[in-house]
Amino acid sequence: IVTDSAWFFLAYDKNFSTGSGASKSGTPWESFFDGDYAFGKGTWQVSNDHRVQFTYSRDPARTTSNYALSFFGGPYDPSDIDVQEQGGHLWVANWNAIWSPQIVTDVKVAQFQNSFSINPLAEPHTFDGQPRGRNADNVIFDPAGPVAPAIDMNDNTVYDTNIFSSDPEVRKRSQYEAALTYFLDTKSAGTHTLKVGVDYAKQENVGASIIQGNALFYFVGTANLESHPFDMASRGYRYYQDFALPSLAGPKNMVTTAYVQDDWQFNQNLAFNVGVRYEKNDNENDVGEKVISDNSFAPRLGVSWDVTGGGKHLVKGTYAQYKAGINLTTLSPFVRAAGGQSSYTTYYNPYWRNPAHAIQWVNIGSVTPDSAASSFAPNLKPQQINEWTVSYEYSFSPELGVSARYVDRKWEKIITVENYYQYDMTDPENPIPLKRQYIFNNDDAKRSYKAIMLTAEKRFSKNWALFANYTHSKAEGNVTSDSGFDTFENYPNVPQSTWNRYGYLPWDVTNQAKVQGYYQVPLKSERHRLTVGGVFNYASGAPYAKNNTAQVVVGPDAYGNQTCAIGTELWGSEDCGSDQTDKLGVFYEKRGAHRTPSTKSLDLSVNYGYQFTKRVNFAARFDVFNVTNEQEVIGVNTTWYPEVTTGSQTKTNYLFGYPTTNQQIQGARGYRFQLALTW
Secondary structure (H helix, E strand, C coil), X not given: CCECCEEEEEEEEEEEEEEEECCCCCCCEEEEEEEEEEEEEEEEEEECCEEEEEEEEECCEEEEECHHHHHHCCCCCHHHCEEEEEEEEEEEEEEXXXXXXXXXXXXXXXXXXXXXXXXXXXXXXXXXCCCCEECCCCCEECCCCCCCCEEECXXXXXXXXXXXXXXXXXXXXXXXXXXXXXXXXXXXXXXXXXEEEEEEEEEEEECCCCECCCEEEEEECCCCCCCCCCCHHHCEEEEEEEEECCCCCCCEEEEXXXXXXXXXXXXXXXXXXXXXXXXXXXXXXXXXXXXXXXXXXXXXXXXXXXXXXXXXXXXXXEEEEEEEECCHHHHHHHCCCCCEEEEEEEEECCCCCCCCCCCCCEEEEEECCCCCCEEECCCCCCEEEXXXXXXXXXXXXXXXXXXXXXXXXXXXXXXXXXXXXXXXXCCCCCCEEEXXXXXXXXXXXXXXXXXXXXXXXXXXXXXXXXXXXXXXXXXXXXCCCCCCCCCCCCCCXXXXXXXXXXXXXXXXXXXXXXXXXXXXXXXXXXXXXXXXXXXXXXXXXXXXXXXXXXEEEEECCCCCXXXXXXXXEEXXXXXXXXXXXXXXXXXXXXXXXXXXXCEEEEEEEEXXXXXXXXXXXXXXXXXXXXXXXXXXXXXXXXXXXXXXXXXXXXXXXXXXXXXXXXXXXXXXXXXEEEEEEEC
């Protein structure tokens, strides 16, 4: 406290941890996480009626990331581990003013910036393919490093694990808000709390593509231990994507909102909440093309009925419509000047099932950032959610109450992408397939959520408190993405784009319950304080189904010739000539046909406090997480091969429905001890 009218709060947290991992060369690599967090808040009470407040926070962090595991099957040596840098800052300024007993205003300005970048620990190098030693597992490696694992295309082109650009991806957000609240007592028609406000928010994504001029390789099986782990002949490389150099281009979102809301207490028993929002969405790419330019109104309605007038029985109902707008990620394909994810070519190897066979890379589609390649419906609308709820609350006493609530939520105007192919026939002997993308509001896309929620609350009295809730819900649909990248109907005439898509969504949890409580132990001395508490969680399992990414015939070749039927999956033995193919996610059974086991956990804590003086206090806390050491499965392998011809595929199918990593099992029992001294 600086003066009676000005005070501030500062906090700083340094978080650093280390670990280790294994590489294919046998040399372990050290992992680390280095977080550097700070928060500050200052308040100036200018007068009794005016207050100014400012907050600032920052959260930069650096950590090792094993992206080689995702893209190359594992790091070759420690130099292949990437360093991921992320975080940013946020500052917010508020001005609150009371102009009269009836009028209050609030003005807020906020600026946010967050960045993300990945830098390899090793520079790109030329792959020599000459093994110089073996480790204890008889895996050949090159100890002369640091080197990055590389794939030699045998055509004077070499790719290594330096797949990311050092240029960061930066997201910026500016927000301005102003609101006026007016209190009105009409005597005969009850009281009104009327709120009028305007908001403006602008988001920018600079450097929307962080993948540099390199490639992602997709393979089947593990490397042959008798050859170089990244030799093309050591495993079945199925396809790869060659990306263009990135630029610092990015899309923009601009949302302008004006709203009016009236909280109307009609009488002792009846209250209403009536409001409407006007929303103007302007979403554009880096060259100013309007992807969405839409004006719309979204209503808000609510009613509360106090049956007896004493607060013992409350019945409530609400209806609201929310405009989801459009995600910056959805706009990425329309960034005309960007490389990376906006400009790439996909190559397919029809002989991927036989690594001994000479690789033949076939260009099956090029994505370019021009307007002919990525287009959008001229009347594209923001996605929206319609929600209505009804609830009942009962109060046994001022300290004890229960409630029941029903929620019905439905998504509409869902955005999806439709793909099709055109061909560059400049050289009729070597036509180049050009993959086109069209984004639109898909009426066939469905998504809904319904839930019954029960709660019980015993507020703190007589040294103890207890809170409990239970939810029975259902999340269904045929799309999962809010960003417009779901593959549902991405090829309308290809059956795999709709097969088994409708069902339980990945986050569906049929039954979920939580009980938490604490007890303050009565002690003779007021200087000592002792509290014990616990939290119990239960959740039914998550849904999953057999699926895979298949190379599928989606159309005829450049000359209109069709060898195989639309929807034919290429698993290695099919000969479909020059038919146009693409990668499609395929469900081989209804979405959500299986569920992981239910999970439960119990956490306990003990808190002790001691007051040395009025200004100096000591606190200690001891937590035990997952007290009963539950080790239930929370994630499983869902990959499935409809045709099995290799040992690797047999193994994958055998592991269907089973966890394959430690992260897919509940964390083991853990402990935490904390000490604090405040003055």
